[in-house]
Structures are given as structure tokens and as C-alpha cells.
Amino acid sequence: MQKADVVLYDRLISQDILKLIPGSTRKEYVGKAPGRHSATQDQIISRMISLARQGNSVCRLKGGDPYVFGRGGEEAVALQAAGIPIKTVPGITAAIGAGASCGFPLTHRGLSQAVTFITGHSADESETHWTALVNLQHTLVFYMGVSQHSQIQNGLIAAGMAPEMKVAIIENATSLQQRVTMGTLEELNMLVSVNSIESPAIIIVGEIVSLGAILNSEALGWIEERIV
């Protein structure tokens, strides 16, 4: 990032990160507002190829990890096809950042042997395999799930998950504006609505959410943490 000629950066990059880019480096904002993804992804890819062909070393700066719901794979394939060599640097994806900063171990002996990262978006498209997700009996993390919270609650309960299963909604994970709301699956709709929860947010579903209350030193305990 410090050696690039141009940095193309996304919407969720913090000012602290942007300050690490030298002042002489060209910075271009290519953030996408929710709901307008498909329109501009092609433009971003074209811009990267164009800049690289002009001889620039281009840094594509994304929040989280580029290969976990970051569309980095699509950009990498397009660049490769254009004959432009790339190097990918991994990042802290939202689920892992939120796990550490809010005290949710995504896996934990006796509570969860595995973890699945999935998007709320796919819930809209009937592509989510609800029964399989419930049968896994392990931690589920829904990315970009706030606008699909009803589908998540209904889909999981209809597939047999206990309505009392614990959930945590984390807004602005790892930032100073981070907010954690905990409750149960059957309360999910109500929690989002009563607390006016907005994206960006992830929803963690699973037994390990109970450890969040134990580990979060600011929490008074499981019951007190619920905002209802």
C-alpha cells in the first residue's frame, strides 16, 4: 500500500488506515452503496486494468478479507485474464474481527466444532440451505444480514432450530462505533427493530454466543445485556 502509485479504496476503510497511505499517492474512492453492487463492479475492474496498463502499481484496498464476500476473486480472475500479475494480501474478515473484539470464540470445545460464514443476501434468493445449516449444529455467521433478518429468523426456525438459540448482532465490528446486541433467535426481528440496528452488521447464531456475555467485561451478564 505504501509503495503503490494508485490506491483504489472501498467504503468501509477507516481514516486510520487511509492515513497510512503516503500523501503523494493518488487515492481513488470506489465505494459501492448497498444495492448498487453489480453496476459498478465492472467499472472498478476496468479502472484497475486501465491504471495497470498505464504502468501504475495499483493497490486495491478492501475492508475485511478480499476472498470472503469481498468479490476479490472476480477482480483477480479479470486481472489474470488481462495478463496483469497480482498479489493478494489476506485480511481480518468481519466475523473474526468481531469474535476477538466482542469475545465470541467462533469455535469452542463442547459448544461448536466448526463455523460457517454465509451472506444474508443469499437468504433472499432461496439459495440458502436452511435444513443443512441447522443440522450442522455449529456456529453460523451471517454477513450483511440486517436487511434479511426476518428471512434468517424464519428460515432457521422453520428448518428446526430452537427458537431459544442464542444470537448476537454486531454493528460496525472492531470500530469505535461497535455495538453488540444479544438475545435469542425468536427475538431477532424485534431486536433489530427495537434497537434500530443498521448495516454494516453481522449476525452470529449459536451456542458460543453465551460465551460473549462471559467474556465481555463490559457486560453485566447475559440477561442484563439484552436490550428489550
Next chain:
Amino acid sequence: MQKADVVLYDRLISQDILKLIPGSTRKEYVGKAPGRHSATQDQIISRMISLARQGNSVCRLKGGDPYVFGRGGEEAVALQAAGIPIKTVPGITAAIGAGASCGFPLTHRGLSQAVTFITGHSADESETHWTALVNLQHTLVFYMGVSQHSQIQNGLIAAGMAPEMKVAIIENATSLQQRVTMGTLEELNMLVSVNSIESPAIIIVGEIVSLGAILNSEALGWIEERIV
């Protein structure tokens, strides 16, 4: 890490990381050899508590992310119970590091809408929900899977996964000793045996493995990459 009085570090911490610890800081190796986990985990926790109670600022340095198969949750719960305040720093877990360094986007539009991280260990204990894993139709990453490669191959195929499903085995992900072996699910046993694959390694199962051959500039192509 630079400000701690004592650093307790694991087996897979590279020399490059250890060099970042000031020379005056006490360093204690607490690495666990495979198969001896349960015996020493309690000792590590006791040591952390003992050092903290002596007034030390203790850094517990782990490879990957502490809350993804890192047993960080168990340590955090024990420290919390002992009244010792903690702060958890997230890390790059093996699947995400391997994805970036070997060119495997863990999610990719049209190929995989989600990703599951699971251990090979649980395959041994009949705890793995093979049918649910297959029904998800998304990327699966098995951690610590080398010694259980037969159970993984048999479990997934018996549950209905196509024997032709693509797999990648990545040894020593993100290190200079990194090695990638690709093939199909029905070849998994053979690939591990013919190539003498050893832990630490992860096994990626899913359609996105086909992108690894595209993205990995060192690969000659899908067919040539298979070592058989």
C-alpha cells in the same frame, strides 16, 4: 507483544514473528505436539494465571486466529474466571491465509455463496454431519485434516458429494515451505500418500478450487498441477 513482560508462544510461530519481541522480554515456549493437547492445555492456563498474578503483563502468542480452532476461548474463559482482564487480538486463520497466498477465493459468485471451517479431528469422533456438509453446496475447509484424509474422502462421498469434486491440500500455508496439491475428492487418499503430505495442512473442498489453478501464476493449468 512488544510491551508484554512475558510472551508464551506456540509451536507454529515463525522466527520472523519471534524477532519482533524485544530481547529483554521473557519468552516461554508452550508448543503442543499433535496428540498431546489435553495434557498441557491446563498447564498453559495455569502458567498464564500464575504469571499474571505475579504482576506480569502476559502476551499469549498463537498462530492463526485464537478463536478459530485455537482454543483461545477456553483460555479466555479461564482467565476471566480468575479475574484477570484480557484483550484479544484477531489473526489470519489458516484458511484465509492460504486462500490469499494460493489464489483460492473461499467464496465466489456462481461457485460458492458461503464457506465452512471444520476440523479433521472431529471426523474421527463421528461428530461430523457429513450429509449437512454436502447439502450446503459451498466451500469446505478442513483444518488439521491430513491424518483424517480417509475419513473425509469416505464421509463426503458416502453422503453424496461427487467424487469429481475438486480438492486442494495446502501444507505450511503462507510460509516459504508452502506446497499446494490439487486433484479430486476420490483422489484425496492417493494424493496425500503419493506426495507424502504432512501436517500442518488444510484441505479445501469445493468448486472454487478450480480458480486456484487460474489464479496461481506458477501453475501450468489444472491438469498439469495434479501430481499423480
